[in-house]
Amino acid sequence: METKSVLLVGVxxxxxxxxxxxxxxxxxxxxxxxxMSEIHGMSQRGGSVSSQVRYGRVVESPVVEKGGADILxxxxxxxxxxxxxxxxxxxxxxxNDFRIAPMPVINGDMPYPDDILQTLQQVADVSYIDAAAxxxxxxxxxxxxxxxxxxxxxxxxxxxxxxxxxxxxNVKPAFVDLNLQAIAAGMAAV
Amino acid sequence: xxxxxxxxxAVARGAWEAGVxxxxxxxxxxxxxxxxxxxxxxxxxxxxxxxxxxALESAIGASLAGGRAIASMKHVGLxxxxxxxxxxxxxxxxxxxxxxxADDPGMFSSQDEQDNRNxxxxxxxxxxxxxxxxxALDMSxxxxxxxxxxxxxxxxxxxxxxxxxKSIVESGERAEIPLKPYSRKINKYxxxxxxxxxxxxxxxxxxxxxxxxxETTPLNFAEYHDKSIGVVCSGVCYHYxxxxxxxxxxxxxxxxxxxxxxxxxxxxxxxxxxxxxIEENDPYLEEFIRTLGFDVFGKDIFPAYDEQTPExxxxxxxxxMLPQLDYERSKVxxxxxxxxxGCPHRGFFYEIGRRKNVMITGDIGCxxxxxxxxFYGLDSTICMGASISMGHGxxxxxxxxxxxxxxxxxxxxxxxxxxxxxxxxxxxxNGGACVNVILDNRTTGMTGHQDNPGTGYTATxxxxxxxxxxxxxxxxxxxxxxxxxxxxxxxxxxxxxEFLALDEPSVIITRWPCALKKFSAEDKEEFGAxxxxxxxxxxDKCIGCRLCMKAGCPALSFDxxxxxxxxxxxxxxxCGVCAQLCNKDxxxxxxxx
Ligand SMILES: Cc1ncc(C[n+]2csc(CCOP(=O)(O)OP(=O)(O)O)c2C)c(N)n1
Ligand code: SF4
Ligand code: SF4
Numbered sequence: 001m002e003t004k005s006v007l008l009v010g011v012x013x014x015x016x017x018x019x020x021x022x023x024x025x026x027x028x029x030x031x032x033x034x035x036m037s038e039i040h041g042m043s044q045r046g047g048s049v050s051s052q053v054r055y056g057r058v059v060e061s062p063v064v065e066k067g068g069a070d071i072l073x074x075x076x077x078x079x080x081x082x083x084x085x086x087x088x089x090x091x092x093x094x095x096n097d098f099r100i101a102p103m104p105v106i107n108g109d110m111p112y113p114d115d116i117l118q119t120l121q122q123v124a125d126v127s128y129i130d131a132a133a134x135x136x137x138x139x140x141x142x143x144x145x146x147x148x149x150x151x152x153x154x155x156x157x158x159x160x161x162x163x164x165x166x167x168x169x170n171v172k173p174a175f176v177d178l179n180l181q182a183i184a185a186g187m188a189a190v
Numbered sequence: 191x192x193x194x195x196x197x198x199x200a201v202a203r204g205a206w207e208a209g210v211x212x213x214x215x216x217x218x219x220x221x222x223x224x225x226x227x228x229x230x231x232x233x234x235x236x237x238x239x240x241x242x243x244x245a246l247e248s249a250i251g252a253s254l255a256g257g258r259a260i261a262s263m264k265h266v267g268l269x270x271x272x273x274x275x276x277x278x279x280x281x282x283x284x285x286x287x288x289x290x291x292a293d294d295p296g297m298f299s300s301q302d303e304q305d306n307r308n309x310x311x312x313x314x315x316x317x318x319x320x321x322x323x324x325x326a327l328d329m330s331x332x333x334x335x336x337x338x339x340x341x342x343x344x345x346x347x348x349x350x351x352x353x354x355x356k357s358i359v360e361s362g363e364r365a366e367i368p369l370k371p372y373s374r375k376i377n378k379y380x381x382x383x384x385x386x387x388x389x390x391x392x393x394x395x396x397x398x399x400x401x402x403x404x405e406t407t408p409l410n411f412a413e414y415h416d417k418s419i420g421v422v423c424s425g426v427c428y429h430y431x432x433x434x435x436x437x438x439x440x441x442x443x444x445x446x447x448x449x450x451x452x453x454x455x456x457x458x459x460x461x462x463x464x465x466x467x468i469e470e471n472d473p474y475l476e477e478f479i480r481t482l483g484f485d486v487f488g489k490d491i492f493p494a495y496d497e498q499t500p501e502x503x504x505x506x507x508x509x510x511m512l513p514q515l516d517y518e519r520s521k522v523x524x525x526x527x528x529x530x531x532g533c534p535h536r537g538f539f540y541e542i543g544r545r546k547n548v549m550i551t552g553d554i555g556c557x558x559x560x561x562x563x564x565f566y567g568l569d570s571t572i573c574m575g576a577s578i579s580m581g582h583g584x585x586x587x588x589x590x591x592x593x594x595x596x597x598x599x600x601x602x603x604x605x606x607x608x609x610x611x612x613x614x615x616x617x618x619x620n621g622g623a624c625v626n627v628i629l630d631n632r633t634t635g636m637t638g639h640q641d642n643p644g645t646g647y648t649a650t651x652x653x654x655x656x657x658x659x660x661x662x663x664x665x666x667x668x669x670x671x672x673x674x675x676x677x678x679x680x681x682x683x684x685x686x687x688e689f690l691a692l693d694e695p696s697v698i699i700t701r702w703p704c705a706l707k708k709f710s711a712e713d714k715e716e717f718g719a720x721x722x723x724x725x726x727x728x729x730d731k732c733i734g735c736r737l738c739m740k741a742g743c744p745a746l747s748f749d750x751x752x753x754x755x756x757x758x759x760x761x762x763x764x765c766g767v768c769a770q771l772c773n774k775d776x777x778x779x780x781x782x783x
Pocket of ligand 3: 531532533724725741743744745746757761762763764765766767768769
C-alpha cells in the first residue's frame, strides 16, 4: 500500500498532539508502520503547530512534504490556509469553524481576512465543521480535538480499527465515554 | 514489546537498557526529554545541572568512579561543555560514557544551526548518528559498549527530527552492570602536559582501531538497488532520500560517522554511476569523500542550511516539488509566538520598552519574545548569560563616548544560574554600573518548565535548599538589590528610575511565577492567592483608544466594528497589567461588574 499522510494543524494548546497520539497508536495496533513528527518548542506560546502522521507498509520520511498530504485537518481557520500547500491537489481539507487571532491581528497591524473559507473552497475539497459546538453538545469543549480525530477516522476509512479499546487504554476512565461519543460525532460530521 | 517512541524517549530507554547509572543535562530544545525520561527510572541518578559544562563534568566524574554515564544537551550546549569534552577524549573513560548532542537544522528553536559532527572530528571521539527511534535506542545502548571497548567517550548526534519524531521501536530489558572498580590512575586522568602528550599519542592508536571498527560495523551499511544513482547519507537524510528515490537508487547509510571508513565508502562510490551526498548542515561527509578522490553532487546542488526534507531533495535533483494547489498565499497572516496571557514578563517589557536612552542587552528564554511587537524591549540576544557581560562591555564604551545611554541587562532565573552568575561577578569585579534585571519566574520556562537551583526541587522532584538570587548578588558585593512585583507597573517604573540613576551595579529581581508553571507547595503559599480575579472590559467606559493593546496579551483583542477592547475570559489570568494601561478605568476585575 502507498504511504498515507495526515496533517493535523492548529494553534498551540488546541490538542493536536493528543489527537495525533491516539491516531498513531491505533494505526500501529492495526499493523501499519507509523511515523509521526511534531515540532515542539514554541508550541506553548501561541504559535502555529503541526502534527504530521504517516502510515503504510513501510514509512520512510517522518515529515509530510509540500503537495504530499492526503488529508489536512485544521483545528483553526487561518491555519488551514497556512498549511494548504502541503495538501495533494486531490486531497481533502477538514476545517474547524474556530478563529484564534494571531498577535499581528491583536495588535491591529493586520486584519484577520474574512474570506479564508471561500479561498479554501475555491481550490480544495473542504468540509467545514463546528467541532467546538459538537463537543459542547456531547458535554465538554475539551473533546473538540477528539471530534476532529473522528473526522479523520471517517475520511481515511479507518473505522475498522478498534478505537474503543485504544481510548480505554489511553484515556482516564471517567472520560472514556465522552471520548467515544466525540469520535462517533466527528465521524458523523463528515 | 513494540511501542511508538520519540527519538529522545528511545535514547533514554537505550541508555537505561545499557544499565546507565548516572545522567546529567541542562534543558535545551530538542534534547530536554532525554533527561526528563531518564529521571523516571529509579535505577538512574538523574540530575539537572546548572549548565552543560557542569553536566558533562559530573558525567565524567561518574565515569571515573566506575559508573556508566550520559550527558545530554542541545547543540549550543556543547559549546558550553566543549572545554571538558576535548580533554575527556584524551583520558578516556572508566565506566562507558555517552554525550548526546541534539542539533537543530532549520533552527526551529535555536539561535544558530551549527553542525556538531565537527566536534567529533575536532575532539577526536567516536560518533554515532541515528536515523529513527529504533536506531536511537540501539545506538544509545551500543554506544556504552563502544565507549568501554575503545576507552573513549562517544558522541551521539541527534537532530530535531530524530529527537521529536515517533516511530515504532522494539525495546528490551535493562542489563544491570556493576560499577567498575575505581583506582587512582595519574597517568590516565591527570592531564598535565607530560601526561597529555602520552595520551595524545595513544589517542591516535584508539582512532586507528575505531577506523577499523567503522569499516566492519553493521551501523555503516550499503543497500544496493539501481546503481545508476548512489546516495551517501547519515541520520534522517537516509529516510528523506529513500522517500524520493525509493529503489531507483542505492544507499550507503552511515551510522558510525567518526572516524569514517575510507575503504567502505570508496567501495560504494566505485560501484555507482552518479553520486549524491545528502546531509544536513555542513558538507561533513562530502569533504571526506572528496579527499578520497570521488566527485559528488553535494552542497553545490543541496542547500547548506535548513533540513534536507524530501521536497528539498526533489527540488535540488529534479528541479521540481510535488504538484501543489494554486491559491493566494498572501492572505495568510503570520502567527509569531507571544508571551502567554498572564506572563510575568509582560509588565517589565511594557515598562522598559517605553524608555528612551537605554540599551537593553537581552538573553535567551521566553523573555526574548519581549524583543518583538508591541514591546520592542531588547537590543541584543547572543547566547545564554551574555546579557550581563555584553551590557558591562557596552556600558564601558558608552561611558567613554560620554553617551547618556544607560544599559539594562535582562535575563531569566535559569539563565542567571546557567552562566549569568559569572557575568555578574565580572561586572561587579570590574566596576560595572549596569542595571541587571533577573526575571525570576520560578522556573525554566522556555524549555517546558524544568526545575533549577532557584526552585527548591531537583529533576526527580526531591525538595532541596532554594538558592536565593539576591543572596548570590549580595555575596558579589552588590549593594543595590531589590525584589519587585513585575505586575505592579509603578513599582517597576520607580525601581528602574532609581537604579538607572546609580553609578554602581544594581540588581532588580522580578519575582512572579510563570503563568504555565505547576505550582509547588511553596509557590501555593507565596502566590496562591493571585490570578484568581479575571479581568473584563466595561464597554460603557471603554472609548476604543487601544492603549491597553500595548500589553500585547493574547487574551485581549480589539473589536473593530464596536470599537471596543475585549478580554477572552477563558484565556485571561487576571494579572492586571492591561488594567493599569487604561486611562478610563474601563478594565476591571470580572466580579466587580
Ligand atoms: C547553552 C544553551 N543551553 C540551553 C539553551 C536552551 N534554552 C533556551 S532558553 C532556556 C531557559 C530559559 O529559562 P529562564 O532563563 O528561566 O527564562 P524563562 O524562559 O523561564 O523566561 C534554555 C534552557 C540555550 N539556548 N543555550
Ligand atoms: S511559558 Fe511562562 S514565562 Fe514563558 S511566555 Fe508563558 S507565562 Fe511567560
Ligand atoms: S488581566 Fe489583562 S493582561 Fe492580564 S491576562 Fe487578563 S487580559 Fe491579559
